[in-house]
Amino acid sequence: MGRAARQAIGEADAARVATMFRVLGDPSRCRLVYALLHADEVCVGDLAASLEMSESNVSHHLSVLRAHGLVRFRREGKQVFYAPDDEHIRLLLDTTLEHVRHGVVPATADDGGHQ
16 A cells, blocks of 8 residues: 555545535634634624624524534523634634745635636
């Protein structure tokens, strides 16, 4: 077995990784996760105000992020507070942002990254 074959990931893991990138592929979700990374815990109203988004839009995106294990929540009365699920989220986004700022990734992916 060649080196590339030994280091390849299986279909199930590849599908899970692709799903994670699809979830984070929405600019609003990226902004939400970054806002959460820079605070211990934030309620929906404060997130909406700081990102100039509606509370319903923020709630929708947070539910998608929560369903995929990217954020966790805590309820206190009528308020719901969100935080990143773990430090892997920070590592994933920081590494991706560094790669993007390095000038490798086009501003839009309409061409699939090919020129």
